[in-house]
Amino acid sequence: MKRSVSLVAIAAVFAIGAAFTTKRQTGMWNVDHPEVNSPGIYYATFDQIKASFCPGVNNLECAYFISDRNVIVKKP
Amino acid sequence: MKKSTIVEIISSLLVFLFVYAALSKLLDFDKFKYQLGQSPFITHISRFVVWAIPLGEIAVSIALVIKRTRTAGLYLSFFLMLLFTGYIFIMLRYSSYLPCSCGGILSAMSWQQHFVFNLVFTLLSLLGIVVNNPTSNTITLRIRQTGKKPNT
Numbered sequence: 114m115k116r117s118v119s120l121v122a123i124a125a126v127f128a129i130g131a132a133f134t135t136k137r138q139t140g141m142w143n144v145d146h147p148e149v150n151s152p153g154i155y156y157a158t159f160d161q162i163k164a165s166f167c168p169g170v171n172n173l174e175c176a177y178f179i180s181d182r183n184v185i186v187k188k189p
Numbered sequence: 190m191k192k193s194t195i196v197e198i199i200s201s202l203l204v205f206l207f208v209y210a211a212l213s214k215l216l217d218f219d220k221f222k223y224q225l226g227q228s229p230f231i232t233h234i235s236r237f238v239v240w241a242i243p244l245g246e247i248a249v250s251i252a253l254v255i256k257r258t259r260t261a262g263l264y265l266s267f268f269l270m271l272l273f274t275g276y277i278f279i280m281l282r283y284s285s286y287l288p289c290s291c292g293g294i295l296s297a298m299s300w301q302q303h304f305v306f307n308l309v310f311t312l313l314s315l316l317g318i319v320v321n322n323p324t325s326n327t328i329t330l331r332i333r334q335t336g337k338k339p340n341t
């Protein structure tokens with residue numbers, strides 16, 4: 114019984130570590146990705162957009178994470 | 190492989206998924222809140238859902254870790270995964286705008302990959318329920334008590 118509890122508990126500990134690690138990786142995507150910092154308007158269809166992030170007020174500038182191709186799009 | 194080992198492995202996978210998903214959402218809470226507010230089907234209840242989802246995932250994980258509540262945890266996991274998979278299916282079929290409220294590396298998957306991923310975990314939790322079936326445990330208990338297989 115002890116072993117079964119610890120195996121599931123270990124999975125929980127690993128998950129906590131993985132969440133913090135990927136947080137660091139994904140938290141920087143809108144800052145470091147060259148597409149976001151380059152000027153211009155990038156277009157994509159709505160069904161390609163999986164995640165979006167609009168920093169600042171009034172959603173003036175948004176970064177979009179595109180399915181399949183992993184492209185970030187900036188919209189003024 | 191022993192039934193209890195299979196249930197352990199399934200529970201561990203589910204705990205990993207739920208803890209990871211819940212923490213990813215809570216660590217990037219503003220982004221998660223914004224994306225959930227954009228969802229065409231749950232905009233009106235997003236204030237409630239934004240807390241209910243990560244806290245629900247943590248609660249289910251705790252239920253899976255404690256052996257006494259593992260059966261309930263497996264049923265709740267199946268319900269949650271069915272809900273998430275159904276939501277993605279509806280979004281893919283009926284919505285033109287598809288914001289993902291998922292966290293961590295899950296947001297890097299395409300919608301199709303995410304749907305299949307959720308479907309696999311839904312089936313896994315169902316398998317966990319079937320393997321962890323209390324009826325089979327009762328039969329095992331009877332065998333141990335009487336020393337011979339019961340007539341069914």
